[in-house]
Amino acid sequence: MSDSLTVQNLGEQGLLKRVQSFCPSTVVGDDAAVLPTESGMLLVVTSDVLVDRVHFSNQTTPPESVGWRSAAANLSDLAAMGASPLGITVGLGLPGEVLVSWVEDLYRGITGCLQKYGTVIVGGDLCRSPVITVAITAFGQVDPTRVIRRATAQPGDAILVTGFHGSSRAGLELLLHPELGQELSQDDRISLIQAHQYPNPRLDILPSLPETRISGMDSSDGLADAIVQICRASGVGARLDRQKIPIHPALKRWASSEKAMKWALYGGEDFELVLCLQRSAAQKLVERLGGAAAIVGTITSDSDIRVIDFTQETPDEILTLEQGFQHFSSD
Amino acid sequence: MSDSLTVQNLGEQGLLKRVQSFCPSTVVGDDAAVLPTESGMLLVVTSDVLVDRVHFSNQTTPPESVGWRSAAANLSDLAAMGASPLGITVGLGLPGEVLVSWVEDLYRGITGCLQKYGTVIVGGDLCRSPVITVAITAFGQVDPTRVIRRATAQPGDAILVTGFHGSSRAGLELLLHPELGQELSQDDRISLIQAHQYPNPRLDILPSLPETRISGMDSSDGLADAIVQICRASGVGARLDRQKIPIHPALKRWASSEKAMKWALYGGEDFELVLCLQRSAAQKLVERLGGAAAIVGTITSDSDIRVIDFTQETPDEILTLEQGFQHFSSD
Structure with missing residues (x-):
């Protein structure tokens, strides 16, 4: 029965299809969304949500690495579109018992990666959550003639x-x-x-x-x-x-x-x-x-x-x- | 001892201050970050992370309302800066047992609110999480002469x-x-x-x-x-x-x-x-x-x-x- 269908039953690809029906078809399908701006440049936007014990763990990644990887994943989506970064936002959900030093190391990792590519954190949100959650949105810009898309490969390439x-x-x-x-x-x-x-x-x-x-x-x-x-x-x-x-x-x-x-x-x-x-x-x-x-x-x-x-x-x-x-x- | 200081000990304002030290001082302090673009317009960006049973609950908000409120909170941050919306991204963390119909109602609420203000979802991310998490980033644009800031009020206003x-x-x-x-x-x-x-x-x-x-x-x-x-x-x-x-x-x-x-x-x-x-x-x-x-x-x-x-x-x-x-x- 479709009323009792869960996220797990449907799977990620199936859920993605349903969710994409709520977005304009022109903006989905690449690593990041592309929006025209008045300057003629395209604004490129990409988001990632990373969750403790789903996407990272203390065993394999210290907080500095969690931060670096989160930033890197989003900057990579910009690179995939040919876009130069303008900045990122960092939304952070934290259980109360997380150490402040853990949070600072996370930010150290994020800014370490951003610095290497000449960009910065421009905003974000902090909130309480039962599980550590790092939500990053990166945005960049690209000349429309230089944008890299998935759908334009041709035989012989x-x-x-x-x-x-x-x-x-x-x-x-x-x-x-x-x-x-x-x-x-x-x-x-x-x-x-x-x-x-x-x-x-x-x-x-x-x-x-x-x-x-x-x-x-x-x-x-x-x-x-x-x-x-x-x-x-x-x-x-x-x-x-x-x-x-x-x-x-x-x-x-x-x-x-x-x-x-x-x-x-x-x-x-x-x-x-x-x-x-x-x-x-x-x-x-x-x-x-x-x-x-x-x-x-x-x-x-x-x-x-x-x-x-x-x-x-x-x-x-x-x-x-x-x-x-x-x-x-x-x- | 500062090494054992937790997020809960420090409190939100204290943590915010520490975290802001990782951001350029020019971009923090308002409802949203403001970035110059090549067109002369300012790009305005704001993020919110909402967590089940922290920011919303089934008792008070059906999924459509959770979606509407999440979008509204971010659009309100744009309005607070005097900015017109360009689009939003939606990052969603979901436990496997969540009903697909719940997710669709959430998106219905988000797009219902966006439609009212002539804007759209331009991208996002879906991932597994032990707790429902909605991370929204909204971005908009404003003429630099029309930007609304917190720090410019004067006696007599x-x-x-x-x-x-x-x-x-x-x-x-x-x-x-x-x-x-x-x-x-x-x-x-x-x-x-x-x-x-x-x-x-x-x-x-x-x-x-x-x-x-x-x-x-x-x-x-x-x-x-x-x-x-x-x-x-x-x-x-x-x-x-x-x-x-x-x-x-x-x-x-x-x-x-x-x-x-x-x-x-x-x-x-x-x-x-x-x-x-x-x-x-x-x-x-x-x-x-x-x-x-x-x-x-x-x-x-x-x-x-x-x-x-x-x-x-x-x-x-x-x-x-x-x-x-x-x-x-x-x-």
Whole structure:
């Protein structure tokens, strides 16, 4: 009976669809909402709500890291739209017994991340809540000709990722199971944990982007999810070259290639950008970005998304949305 | 020991001060943050986090009303700055067992309120949480010459309120204690309950405001709190005429004048505006607004805020911030 349908029964995607029916269709579908302003610039707005023991825990993230990650996730959504940040608001729900030092460390983390990208907290709200809740809204601006959207990828486009994938998930594993990874050097261990606790949204690359059509989003919910979302929104397929997906040397040394690839595709929270653009422009961009940036595949006119192992060591993998996160599932 | 200091020990005002040290001083101190944009218009941003059983309850507010009130509170903060809304984002934390119909009614309430003021939901976030949490960020724009701030009131200014005070608190009392108010007519009862469940932020009056210096804020935390905040920020005092404070006829009929005045001053959530401007401009504005708008007092160069009963039935009352809400108190 529909009257007794719960949020958990319906699942996140189903609930999202129902809720989107209350929003103008022009503003949903990307990492952030885009609104015209009188200046001709687009105002870009994105929100995240993070809840203690759902999105973070004392075991894996000290308060400074909770703050940094919350800010980074929202700045990454701005980067995904090609937008420069104007500021963020921080709404905080707190149980009375939380230590003031915890709250100050949280803010230290938030402002640490913001400072790195030249932006600030411009407002917010404090309230009592039975569970620590961090609600961040970030807003930025972008020239309408430079906005990055999901729905504009075209067959033939190269698929470019701006950096390593899987590191954040590997860092989480080390934090959850401190007995693991004893064979890792101290530096390798720290690299992976840092990737989880203090990720870097890729606002830094915006000035390097060419002035051509670029489609894309960030990989906050995993590289696989990002590619599926772009393909769905653009009505295209894709082929990925398994060997080209950039994986941090520390992760390569530590995990089996199968596990490393699973984390790279489905781990999430690497906060890199996944961009689709003409191959020649993509090649130049990879050179300009350096680091771990790489072309990992091609947009196709197929109806599926295949991860191909050209060494033929593993069979082709078909990506579906269901392999991504399901935030409302009971496990 | 400062290391073991909790949020509850420190209290909301104390925590707010510590947290504000992480924000640029230019953007805090008003109902909303104000940021310059390239167009010359100011971007105004405000956030609220509302938590089940802290800020709302099934007993007093059905989900549609929770949604309406959440939107109204944020739009009221925009109105308090003189800003027209551009849109809002809605971040929602939900336990899995919440009914989908509850969520849809919440959104119906939000969009019902937004529609009335010609604005929309532009984005948001859904996530799992052990407690229903509604985090709304509203943003709007205002011409820099028309922005309303707290800190610019001057001795001699008239203090104008745009409508009735105390009605929302009276409606809450009727909802909490359905056995009360049996002597009220059905219409009176509905008026007060409506004032609590479906308040109207005063964006409607912005076009009527004169192009002169106006200082002010909204009365969401109570009329007394609004006047104290304006006086503190402006470094001025005030005298209020107890008899001039507009109280709904239904409330006058129902409650003792003492109780009605207490609710008018400290009840909160009436979402009217409290404006300070030159007396002649204030008088014209009262005529233009009609309804329950009234001049209730005068800004002075005194160091206190006195509520004076010129009929001498009650002694003068001195307003302090402590009489307002203390969100983190344990009761």
